[in-house]
Amino acid sequence: MSSKNWPLWEIFVRSKNGLEHRHFGSLHAADAEMALENARDVYTRRNEGVSIWVVESKHITASNPENNGELFEPAQDKVYRHPTFYDVPDDVKHM
């Protein structure tokens, strides 16, 4: 029976044109079309969106927080990637 369970879908909603789709939550549905319809009812009952993406959860690959060190720390000592690293005299304008 458990093989018949509706799979889990992740729901992304664009609140208005000009903004990106943002993760809103998840829900169960038999297929993508039903996931879209359910997402309309569950996540946009009060005009929260103008566009919906649905992705079956099993297709998402996520980074593991245990690897956060090797993934994200290398960016921490690269201050030269920020404009404030560079000395420019105060009287130089438009820079």
Added chain:
Amino acid sequence: MSEEQIKSLERHFNERIANDEKIEPKDWMPEKYRKTHIRQISQHAHSEIVGMLPEGNWITRAPSLRRKVALLAKVQDEAGHGLYLYSACETLGVSRDELYEQLHTGKAKYSSIFNYPALTWADMGAIGWLVDGAAIINQVPLCNTSYGPYARAMIRVCKEESFHQRQGFEIMLKLCNGTPEQKEMAQDALNRWWWPSLMMLGPTDDKSVHTEQSMKWKLKRKTNDELRQQFIDQTVPQADVLGLTVPDKDLKWNEERQSYDFGEIDWEEFWQVVKGHGPMNKERMKARVGAWERGEWVREAAMAHAEKKQKRKEKQAV
């Protein structure tokens, strides 16, 4: 993992929470944190789902179209709230099926307030005003709780909940400004829902087994007694606006505390209802399990249809 390592992870984890950092699904967490959250979030989700039953019963009997669309929208919100919460709970590694199973077998609890019957139309007013009012007081602090998916779900729930309370109060106000019989109906509903609403805020602090740990994890920001006092202090003046009498002869303003003193709550009744001996426990579970079982063929048919469509698509692609 050695005991030493776990201790060190736990220390780091507690520091993160103390610093108001959020915990996300894939982060390491103590097993007890995970279990407590599954218990509380699922209990919360079940309450939303079972909470639809006393009101759903009145949709077809709402006295006007305005009341009907409002009640329908409120019940639909409750289904939505249940779904936000179930998906937050599933991020902790428990399946939707397991959660339903726990509800249907009585292993998991839901708010005992829903084990009282909704006898008249005025009960729709009292439930929105008092039950949703108490729920809001319980829920607002949870918008800042430490577990990210729960906090995000609660922000959505709280945003939507205030319409529920206002529509309930409006029903009460209309009845109180109506005929003497209508006002009496409103008073009767207040009489029946007042004490169970106070009980909704949980056992007194000295009897509450989870409070201390839950405060540490920010699953709770105020104790049950503090929340109850807040509820009483803000609700009594609202009853005054309605011209109704709160059914508590010991209720009186305490000038020194700048708060209301109130009478003894019948905790024996509370525990009886929690243990399954409330007026509607059996009825609620029967309705819920029945709906789930009657829907089984629909769920299966939808899955079979989806599979068929998928196969057809694959064939066309070849």
